[in-house]
Amino acid sequence: MxxxxxxxxxxxxxxxxxxxxxxxxxxxxxxxxxxxxxxxxxxxxxxxxxxxxxxxxxxxxxxxxxxxxxxxxxxxxxxxxxxxxxxxxxxxxxxxxxxxxxxxxxxxxxxxxxxxxxxxxxxxxxxxxxxxxxxxxxxxxxxxxxxxxxxxxxxxxxxxxxxxxxxxxxxxxxxxxxxxxxxxxxxxxxxxxxxxxxxxxxxxxxxxxxxxxxxxxxxxxxxxxxxxxxxxxxxxxxxxxxxRWKPTLKFDSQKIDFQPSLKGSVTKLSSHHKAQTEIRFIQPGISRAHPDYLKLRLINEILGGSFASRLNQKIRDDLGLTYSIYSSLDTRNSAGSWGISTFSKNETAQKTVDEVLKVLKKMIDEGVTQAELTAAKNLVKAQLPRALETSDRLAYNLIALDFYGIGVNYLIRFNQNIDSYDLNIINKALRNFLKPDQMQILIYGQNQ
Amino acid sequence: MKAVLFFIIALSISAFAQNSILNVELQVEKYVLKNGLTVLLHRDSATPLVSYHTWYRVGSRHEKIGITGAAHMLEHMMFKGAQKYSNKEFDKILHANGITNNAFTTYDITGFYESLPKDKLELIMDMERDRLSSLLLKPEDLISEKSVVAEERRWRVDNNPQSLLREQTMEIMFSGHPYRWPVIGYMKDINSYTIEPLREFYEKYYGPNNAVLVIAGDINIEVTKKLVEKYYADLPIRTLPKEPLYSIKPLKEKKIIKLFKDVQVPSLMLSYPSVPDQHPDAYALEVLSQVLANGASSRLSKELVYNKQWATGTGAYQWSLKQAGIWGVFLSLKPEAKDEQVVSVLDREIFRIRHQLITQRELKRAQNQFMSDFVEGLSTVDSKARALASAEIVSGDYKTLFTDLEKYQKVTVYDVRRVAEKYLNPNGRVLAWLKPQATQKASK
Structure with a gap:
């Protein structure tokens, strides 16, 4: 490296x-x-x-x-x-x-x-x-x-x-x-x-x-x-x-501001799919060029980014409520969101929602641990060579970063920036950004 | 070490592909330990990563009625702890060391794989050896994991009508053979697993002599060989059970399945019994798939998607399992498409390909696609490891990865007509429809 x-x-x-x-x-x-x-x-x-x-x-x-x-x-x-x-x-x-x-x-x-x-x-x-x-x-x-x-x-x-x-x-x-x-x-x-x-x-x-x-x-x-x-x-x-490709005199890429609702909600919708209920959580996130992007990637890794994450360990491994649960950052040019995605049988859908909320609350109340942060840093840093492994992947990263106005410095300083975040910085970002009370929850299943 | 073989594969495709100068080189060291573990090592230091694949020659084919899905359940239990790395620790240690991992189960194979920073090679060997030699299989872990797998089945099959259609097709195609039940198993079996049959399964099949280990990436070959010796050489050989001889009842009639579900858009799956892995006709059957239904330039796509506009997508495949195979066509249809009209076009195109030669241009097109796919499939360390493991476990010789490409290039237009005539028998096939619930009454 x-x-x-x-x-x-x-x-x-x-x-x-x-x-x-x-x-x-x-x-x-x-x-x-x-x-x-x-x-x-x-x-x-x-x-x-x-x-x-x-x-x-x-x-x-x-x-x-x-x-x-x-x-x-x-x-x-x-x-x-x-x-x-x-x-x-x-x-x-x-x-x-x-x-x-x-x-x-x-x-x-x-x-x-x-x-x-x-x-x-x-x-x-x-x-x-x-x-x-x-x-x-x-x-x-x-x-x-x-x-x-x-x-x-x-x-x-x-x-x-x-x-x-x-x-x-x-x-x-x-x-x-x-x-x-x-x-x-x-x-x-x-x-x-x-x-x-x-x-x-x-x-x-x-x-x-x-x-x-x-x-x-x-x-x-x-x-x-x-x-x-x-x-x-x-x-x-x-x-x-x-x-030979002719340009126009003037071209402006489009960026439309977004003010997300800060109010949490629960929406229950009936689905004709009978065997299982889909569950989604979504809250305001950040745009791709936001300076705290890497901090949130680390927190997301701990929350629901891998098999060892808190959500996976609790909801899947301990409670057997689902086969798959993960959290993800969706960062776009003008805005972004932070979401959790899972599913469970109809009878345990509400219990799954309740247990996810408990995981979120515990994480905010107690913060992440040093061991979790160290592990997340190792995992996120190990993802960089994978993301650049082929010339096609490298090329995609370069043109996308350029589009977002981030530039290649993001890659150059990737490990350095990850290493610079200590537990205080991460727990502060956690409490600034993760907002269970702003979660919009969708429960989409039979007879909702 | 029982045998050490050293191969350098340098393949010049120019010899059999006109106007092509494809020269791909992959250096692989293959050897077999005294306990029967097959090891393939490939060095690629382009990135500081290692891909680690451990594949076992066991799948749902080795199960019996009452414990369907056991191979897959055992794959899940392999993450629940062994003597040294206990439950919870396994994933946490991988995570803490920057290692990503997963596993899969098929009808014939169970595979585990990790992508790791190069300095974690010894750690992963220690962990893989641990679960290969001393899996705990605790009843309390099985309780929660049964719920997880039940959710997986609901997600993959019960809530997914296409999978239900596939499940019903397999039951008809492979009557009398374990391929007839789904890899994930039936829900009643998932709910009633106990530790004993899983332990029996583990002890029977999870032996070094039933496994292939592929390590590819930024490795030092000599150091890696010493590590493999250190961690795997003392594992005992398992006595593999003799597999019963199954006979698949030949399909001698046209079977029709109609599955009415709450879907908006209908689809159709047509399946014929074909050939297993390594059968010489598999290559021509794959060319046939390309010409008939894969891509916008295929015959069915041109006719059904473009000209008639009755479908939104077409596809075909030769699906080779260890002991049998299916050749199939899949159509995504528009709601207004008429069943009999669609089948009429399908039958006409199949009749044509059974009785007339495809063009040289169609053949060359399919061959170029195989070459492109082959090259794309070697773009990452992990894709190379996967391709090597697959070729080795399927054929017993990883070099088929390269010779297969040559076989595609040798397929002729006559071969395609011959296999179409031989396998696409109009009186031995399953036509499976997935249709919107609302159309059920009209259909009756």
Whole structure:
């Protein structure tokens, strides 16, 4: 790990230089302890696109991950689902190719075009064997820059999405998650289903999709990570293709403030799933860039982050009330939440809720112990090499951190920051942030 | 040490894949201790991590009626303490040392795995040896763990109609064989486990001669070998029971299951008896799956999802177990799709693939996908350890991980037609529907 920190230290300075440059800069960013990663660096094209090149010779493959700063936050409530629909339609027709032709060409190369539409950003990704990469790169560029959004494809995608929305209720756990987010975020876009609603989907027109694409699927603040067996020819080709992507005059990523309710509540909803009750707790949390993020990660680890956590030991191991219980931080660009997720048979659902509340109260009353803190630090620090183990994971971390305005210093100082938190700091953060009285509890089961 | 073998696998796929220069190298040291423990070591120092996999050749196949799910229950009890590391301590020690862990049970295998910082190797060996040699299996631990597993069954199966459909399909496909019951077991058995049959199961099957140990990551091979010797060499060989010979009743008719549940969207699962692990036809059956239903460019996706718009997704698979296999298709349907129309398209596409050759382009596409998946599957230390353990325990030779890829490349369009004709028998299959409750009356 020392080696890793040293190399990151070099980067701090370089990255600062990079961020101060607005055009065509080339900076060396030596980011990884992996011996096969070389010549990692960031370039910014004149159209604003940042390209992260990470050379990884370990396997004969290449991958592309493009982060577009567009998500649910960019949609109006009347057009909920517009971003997911737009991203899904990119590979459904271009100026030169029809949907099935594109599907065939990706498949010929053993590749897929993956889309992950989120609340703050959207990721487009593909990967291929090195021998197939040129054709996959051409296709990737084509669907990114020249989609035509044919009427028939919009209708097809709309109908598919409507069925997907219906099927949401068929998995009670997923449905409970959506209900919890909706209750917590109320009218904020974070509370919406990414896919939208039936009425909103039915209203979206082809012109809406085209306008949304033209406004938001632009290079201005996008980040592209290229990983794999790089060589100068491939890099030149990628830059050449991406330079054709036309920017808009002005692009502002969307950030919408959120004031969470500080009032706790219990909502009981009936589910048609008969065997088990889903239980969710949610309270206000923090945004991803909040300075206390790492402190809360440590506390979360102790509360419900692993098999050895307090919730798991008490609710699962001692009481046998569930098969799975965990707590998690959901940190987004503008806000975040802290939640607990579990399930139990209908007869013991209320007992499970009561026991979770007891665990929370005990933790706040007594604080965490030194032994728990030491263990949590060890576990969280051990997660860093796993998070950066592959060049793809490293690339994803870099573009996401950059999006949140956190920067690579987060990785460089990760262990140092974790080690700097003593018991007092953590217990103070615990009492500042963990608020059982602000928990919104959802009990979703039969005859609720 | 009984035998020390040293292999360097350098595979050039260019020899059998046109326009491909895939060159993957994985250095593995395999040896077997005197007590029969198979050990695979692979050094990859890219990150300061070690992946530690201990897999046993035991699964729900080794159970009998009345104790269904025992292999899985025992997997849970392996975390409840042994002589040195008692209950609660196990997870806490792992956590305190930055180690993540989990386990799984299948019809044929039970596996335990950890991801650890490289300086914790000896600790994990001590802990794994402890539970392999002196598991406590205390009745009081079983009481709470039975509740945990009952909740797991409710979550995985009883509250999940797709799993219920799978459970019913397996009962028909494997009549007369232990594969017919679910890995997690039936609820009545879960509720009535006692320690004795679990202890018997543990003593029969959790021996070094029934296990494969894979250690991959930032290790020193010589030091690791000494540690393996220190912690495992004195474990006694277990006498493995002779497995009864089961005969699976051939499926000679079309069976139809209709499961009406409170779901919004219907689905369909079509299953044919096929071949077990290591059968030479498995490779062509997997190519067949790709061509017929996997991905947007597959035949069924084009027809049912894109053209007719009766489905939202299609998939197919060759599922190879140790003693048998299933070839199946899965369709997620739209609520308005008509059963007979869907089946008609499905039958037409299956008829086509049984009687006409697939195109060279379709074949090449499937082969490229296998190559991509193979390469992606070697991207982390853990995925490499998992792939090695799986290949070794399934075939007895981890090198099949590489030779399997070659076998996919050798599949021809004629092979695909031949296996389709042989295994996709229209008079020996199970068609299982999951349908919204509201449609039950109309269906009757």
């Amino acid at each position: 020392k080696k890793l920190i040293y190399r990151f230290s070099v980067l701090i300075f370089c990255h600062a230089i990079f961020l101060s440059c607005s055009h065509k800069s080339v900076v060396d960013v030596n980011l990884q302890s992996k011996t096969q990663y070389k010549n990692e660096r960031v370039e910014q094209l004149e159209n604003g696109l940042k390209i992260y090149f990470i050379d990884d010779q370990s396997l004969p493959r290449m991958s592309l991950q493009l982060l577009l700063p567009v998500g649910v936050v960019n949609e109006s409530i009347e057009q909920a689902g517009l971003n997911a629909l737009t991203s899904q339609l990119l590979d459904q027709g271009t100026e030169n190719k029809k949907a099935l032709e594109i599907a065939d060409l990706f498949a010929d190369s053993g590749a897929e075009f993956g889309v992950q539409a989120g609340s703050d950003f959207t990721i487009l990704a593909t990967s291929a064997l090195i021998t197939e990469f040129n054709s996959v790169l051409n296709l990737f560029s084509e669907v990114l820059m020249n989609p035509t959004f044919p009427h028939a494809e919009i209708e097809r995608a709309r109908q598919q999405t409507l069925v997907q929305l219906k099927s949401r209720q068929d998995r009670s756990g997923n449905w409970a998650d959506l209900l919890t987010q909706k209750n917590f975020y109320q009218n904020h876009p974070y509370g919406r289903d990414m896919l939208g609603t039936e009425p909103s989907l039915k209203k979206i027109s082809r012109q809406d999709v085209i306008r949304f694409y033209q406004k938001n699927y632009v290079p201005n603040q996008a980040r592209l990570a290229v990983t794999g067996r790089l060589n100068p020819e491939i890099e030149i080709e990628i830059k050449k293709q991406m330079s």
